[in-house]
Amino acid sequence: MNKEFKPYPFTAKQYKARVPELKQGVDAKRHAVTIVGGGPVGLAVALGLANHGVPSVLIEADDSVCYGSRAICISRRSLEIIERLGAVEGFLKTGLPWTGGRSFYRDTEVLHFTMPQDENQKLPPMVNLAQYHIEQFLLDAAEKRADLIDIRWQTRVKAIDARDDGATLQLTTADGDYALDTDWVVACDGGRSTIREALGLQLQGTSYEGRYVIVDIELDSERPTERLAYFDPSSNPGSTVLVHKQPDNVWRIDYQLRDGEDAEQAVKPENVMPRVQSLLDMMGEKGAWAPIWITIYKANALTLERYRHNRVMFAGDAAHLVPIFGVRGANSGIDDADNIAWKLAFVVKGLASPALLDSYSDERVAATHENLSYGTKSTEFMAPPSFAFDLMRRAVLSLAVRHPAVRSLINPRQTSAITYAQSPLNVADADAFVAGPVPGAVLSEYPVTIAEGGQAREAHLTDLVSPRFTALCFSDEGDVPAGLTELAETMRERGVPFRIVPLSARLHPETNGVHAWDHTGRLFERYDAKPGTVYLVRPDGHVLGRWRNARAAEIEAAITRALS
Known part of the structure; x- marks a missing residue:
């Protein structure tokens, strides 16, 4: 086994900053929409606007797509959206589809779940692929729309002056600083959002103490693609381990730290690798493997109270932080992008009142609360926040070994399409329907x-x-x-x-x-x-x-x- 970190099988291209024509240190052109953050959500917003013929400037601090698996599971609903954005081909060609998973208590399987899948569907319930793939495929589509999407790499936001008629962003690059005037800002700049901080806004909710080490390894294995969860395994007694297979022989492993473990020490390779080896031994994986990426994660269930602040809109992790359990993070961000893109496009083109953007906040805040409700339940089971929750979990797992009726309590509640049941845009049913999607729901596929x-x-x-x-x-x-x-x-x-x-x-x-x-x-x-x-x-x-x-x-x- 090679103990040196290996590069990813996927190598990102490097991109350079582009400084526009300036007049006295200000971008010579006032822009309709500026998107801050070039991750999956920001790219999806830009592509959505482009589908409506609306140009945007996309500001990204980095010089390439991300490294590390990060978000790894893309839902059917997200794939539907991505298909409309013109980027789904790479997702389906590279991604690994899956329909369910298994949970084990010690050495006994206690749950085998499947997600809805029937002959009516054209897309799988879920595909696994790392965030660097996700970003690259969206970026490839964005580069084909260069006439409408102006991507500025290695560009950071230093400050924002938000006003009733738009905003001025103070930007910094390696080649110098400049100001950019814009009618609208969409902040997609992640959990540590510069825009959110600059406006003095704070996320509200719960941060959990339980921590997970996340490890990407390269391992050639014929094991099928499914979600694997191990509770109290011999490789990590008293805690939880999650395992996902990804493309390119990359495996994502998340394991919970026990109480009292030092996080800084926990992510050192000499402490990570024995645990990974113990897990692989327990799973019966005998092949050679190598580590690629290590980080640490703590679950948060947080959201802004509103996602519209006059001419500044928030989306993705800049608007909310959702626990990873149930894979609602990136998928909810892509839903944000889909919702805001058409509404902002209609407003920019003068087809709708700016009040339409309030419905973006109404609908997506409600969706976040629904996601947080499920995510919180999953988090409390996966990483019990107290002795009482831990006692409940051990009782459920012990009973599930012999009582199948209890096993539904272990279900991870994977993400599914959200219905905007209370949307202010909905037209209430005047006629009686006994089937079909209700107002606010997405179309049922056939x-x-x-x-x-x-x-x-x-x-x-x-x-x-x-x-x-x-x-x-x-x-x-x-x-x-x-x-x-x-x-x-x-x-x-x-x-x-x-x-x-x-x-x-x-x-x-x-x-x-x-x-x-x-x-x-x-x-x-x-x-x-x-x-x-x-x-x-x-x-x-x-x-x-x-x-x-x-x-x-x-x-x-x-x-x-x-x-x-």
Whole structure:
């Protein structure tokens, strides 16, 4: 075994700072949107804005994508978003898909869980790939949109002057300092956010004392990809170990430190490597391995009270810190990006009132509280914060060995799509529906055949989500409710992106525009739809409203209300 740290199989390119044309130390151009932080969330915001034709400047302090696995699990919902951003190919080609995992108490398996997966889905419930891959694939997509995304590497924010009409950022680079004026700022600069600190804002919530050492190792193994959790294992008695397989023969190992262990000593290679070797021996892994990266982690359940502060918006870890258990951190940040991108784009283009951005805060703060609720429960089980929690955990694990009914208490509650049930944008159901996504929920996935321009292809319902409002009109003959064609023309004249998609029980390739066919015969029933039913979908794939017998005036009112 090589005891020297090895480089990652993946090597990041290095990027240089770019200083723009200056006038007396100020960027000569005032920018519409400036994004601070070039991690997954910042890149996703930039790509989302670009999909709407809105340019942005992205400020990144580093000179490359990150090192270390960091975020490693990307959910189906995040993959849907990333597909719309034009970057999913690398995720699916490189990432390792998985559908479940196993938990062990000492040497006994006490849980085998699976995540929802059926023939209706086109994407896996989860894929494993390290954050450096995540950032690189998003960056590759951003570089293809260089006309709209101006990435400035090795550039740090020193200060911000936030005003009612925008903000001025004081930036520093190796080649000199300069100021940048912008209409809007999106702070995606992580858990130690410079922007958050400069505005005097503080995260609220709970920080847990339990600490985990995180180790990336290189190991060639045929073991399948799944989440592995070991409670009170022989390799780390009295604590917990998590194991995830990643691409490139990289394995991520998280193990809990016992009470009283010194964190500084715990991350030294001479103390880490014997524990890793003991774990691999316990797992039956006999191959040679080498360490790559070591760090330490402490769970936090923290959030800002609001994510909009006039012209400054917060997203990702700058807005909230979510425990890693249940993999909600990066996935919730990508959801933030998806939500803010279309709303900010509509505001920048003059299609919506700035009040629309308050709904970003309302929806995503509520989502964070939901994520924190699940994450806190998982954290209290994975790393008990007190003797009482530890006693409860030992009791549950002991009972689970012989009583399967108890095993659900061990379930890690993996992240899933959030429903904005209390969103101020939702149109309350006026008609009774017994199935289908409620207002605020994301579309439930189903296969469809999409016909456009005389060509038909097998696809999925989420393929119809795009940077616009979409009216899914259920019909027998591929027709649309009276007045909707005229409404589409009205929206076009207003500049509001809007599309009507007839969704019928049989294919009508002669229909003008885009037409979808429920070729499985399942969609109408699962959406409780009849001819005349309309589901109005937001640009981020969440249902805005639904009607049993839709009238054009109701749909127009729903869109107008959302944008006012």
